Amino acid sequence: MEPRSLGELKVLLAGVLRDTDAAPRVRDEDRIVDDLGLDSIQMISFLLGVEDRFQVALDFERLDLAKLGSVRDFASFVDGVVAAQRG
Amino acid sequence: MIGRVHFGALDAEARWREGPAPLPAVPDSAAERIVAVMEEMLFALCAPGDALLTARPLLAAHRQHLEDAGWRFQAFSADDELHPLRGARAEPYAVTAEVLETCRRLELEAAHLPPVEVAREVGSKLFSNALAASLGLPGVAKVTRDAAGLASEAGALLGHGGCVVKDPLGVSGRGSMVIREEPELRRLVAWLQRRAEPFELLVQPLFRRAEDFSCHLDTDGEVVGLQVMENDGLRFGAVRSAPLALRESLERANYFEVMAQVSGALRQRGYRGPACVDSMRLADGSLVPLLEINARRSMGLINLAIAARAGMPSRLSTRPVRLEREVGVEQVLEALDRAGVLARRGRGGLLLLSGRALAGGGTRGRLCVAALGEAAVPEGAVAGALAPLGIASGRAADA
Helix, strand or coil: CCCCCHHHHHHHHHHHCCCCCCHHHCCCCCECCCCCCCCHHHHHHHHHHHHHHHCCCCCHHHCCHHHCCEHHHHHHHHHHHHHHHHC | CCCEEEECCCCHHHHHCCCCCCCCCCCCHHHHHHHHHHHHHHHHHCCCCCEEEECCCCCHHHHHHHHHCCCCCEEEECCCCCHHHCCCEEEECCCCHHHHHHHHHHCCECCCCCCHHHHHHHCCHHHHHHHHHHCCCCCCCEEECCHHHHHHHHHHHHCCCCEEEEEEEEECCEEEEEECCHHHHHHHHHHHHHHCCCCCEEEEECCCEEEEEEEEECCCCCEEEEEEEEEECCEEEEEEECCHHHHHHHHHCCHHHHHHHHHHHHHHCCCCCCEEEEEEEECCCCEEEEEEEECCCCHHHHHHHHHHHHCCCEEEEEEEEEECCCCCHHHHHHHHHHCCCECECCECEEEECCCHHHHCECCEEEEEEEEECCCCCCHHHHHHHHHHHCEEECCHHHC
């Protein structure tokens, strides 16, 4: 089953990459760092955008850029945070 | 008898930090592993009779490549018997608590090094910004210490092209945020309010830059050279030997008089050591001569040393790469040699500056090279040589 946040995360990623047309080209299996090439500055903008869009608080310091995995993996993670924080 | 020993981690600013970072930061274990081995690049500062000290030994194929290209130096790693270094003059990348502990443990000559507190203070953007303000220089940032102040200072710049919010101890690629739109500012302000930690941040207009360059000061505070910086947004991209025309234009603009004032201010504060002053020329032709002071050695200083030793211009870059599979540095060197782009003694080409950084982060690495000679090494030739090994550019924009 597709994570609920997947589509909106692709839009946010496209915005951070400053390519608003990129969302349809971002694949579920693309790795956020290795394939999309987000650097640490872009990652912060992306994560702040995630917090804002989904009204959740992420513990940045407990994440690891090297282990963020694919867009789909991250969407599943966000779905879990949303479920936990919104009850 | 070893005269000087070059060593020390390149992430000095992170080691100077005493509290939590004031901007959101996501740890990156792969990048940390890569940066840790990039200390190998300090070989370039070794004069005859000097030694390089690294945590892990240089890879044999890399060492041979450097010798073939004309760099001979003694290399030690933490695994070696280190008593031959006793009494050698310490030449660290930066003065940190860890460096002073190494000096003590290995009995290196360290009396010439400034205290860590002084290096930390003058290496902070708060120091360089206050100095720029006291000298009446353009480009001074506003310092803010609360979320409301940030919202006000940054908000005022949003209608004028945006701003850059800087961590006083941030470095290229980390510790800065470009804010162009109100939602970005609102999210950062919300994060700072939620965290509720004291902080200091600098808010600077987003300049329309035409050229980044740096001026390098030696331990005596004298200018040793200029470097043109090729930044990718806020990230370090490359440094290259500056053309004579840049020096001449800066002389006409009294830039070096400002550098003499910067040098004097560093010495007055008690800093004795090399420094790199980052500067910028804007699209309208005006200068921002003092953006920040890196109170340490730098990529630009390493490139100056490489160009001087090689007797030809040099361009140093540290390009992120992705690795599809395990690859050895000897395979990479062979591929570059077959493509005819590898430097040899007296012949331009690519000099590999760190063997271990290439695959230092597992599937991610950093290709740290100096391109020697007037004729640029074609990007296509390098990419073409590395592609069969499963090595590709690490940035989507470069792919």
